[in-house]
Amino acid sequence: MSDGDAGRAVEFVGPERVEVVPTEAPVPGPDEVVVDATVSAVSAGSELLAYRGELDPETVADEELPALDGDLSYPLRYGYAVVGSVTAVGDAIDPAWRGRTVFAFNPHETRFAAAPDALRPVPDGIDPETATLFANAETAVTLTLDAAPRIGERVAVFGEGVVGLLTTALLARSGAETVVAVEPKDRRRSLASEFGADAVVDPSRYGG
Known part of the structure; x- marks a missing residue:
């Protein structure tokens, strides 16, 4: 993907209803990077509850994670195990971040912006599928x-x-x-x- 490409995201829109929706092309802020997802793991626990409509819609998804700071009401973008590559960096970010493989607690989407301190670099020798664990x-x-x-x-x-x-x-x-x-x-x-x-x-x- 080029830096200007938009992307797609998985969205829970109601009980037992899931859609793939278009997203705007992420533009990194000065202190952010853009990540192109390689693989995004699906949780058979909490995401199945989201699919069935069994989560409390007033509950905050995760107060500790910036990407999951909303509540659990529909429409809901959820997920928290994405591995991808950094494809763009903000003006204040070390250019060495570009090209790194990283893990992110982020919903299922093909491209997203994030602060480096919200990412975990994946060590050499660990494949993306394993890194989602x-x-x-x-x-x-x-x-x-x-x-x-x-x-x-x-x-x-x-x-x-x-x-x-x-x-x-x-x-x-x-x-x-x-x-x-x-x-x-x-x-x-x-x-x-x-x-x-x-x-x-x-x-x-x-x-x-």
Whole structure:
């Protein structure tokens, strides 16, 4: 894309209604850059709730993230795991930013402007698809730090989705004596073992 190109965005317009809408060409302010998205990950959790109309429309999407500072009412542009390349920089930005691959907590759109401190440079050797997991990894790190497992303790992770698997991997490296993964799906239990779980449990075998 050239610097003057417009783009497109995914917009939730009502329960079970999603549209791809045109957006104006982003123009970076003096302290901003423009990012062309390469890949944007879809959350099977919060975005599914948005699709179904199960989010509180008066709730602020995320007070900590400039790109998600509105509420959750329709029409809603949502998403928070975009990886792309910096294609334009503002007058006050180091030109070295141009061409960098970055992660952004940003809704699904092909092009957007952002301040550099809202972006995370992607290290060399990490492909864009893998880099979209940064948001999930951040959550897993927070959970692990909050749990504060001690050396020799036994810990259990209930649910081995993306965040659960990443949390399992971190706990397996934390010094815990035993990490137990509790998950009803065979494939996820297998992955939990690969990610470092010492034992896996199928809760459906125990009723309830």
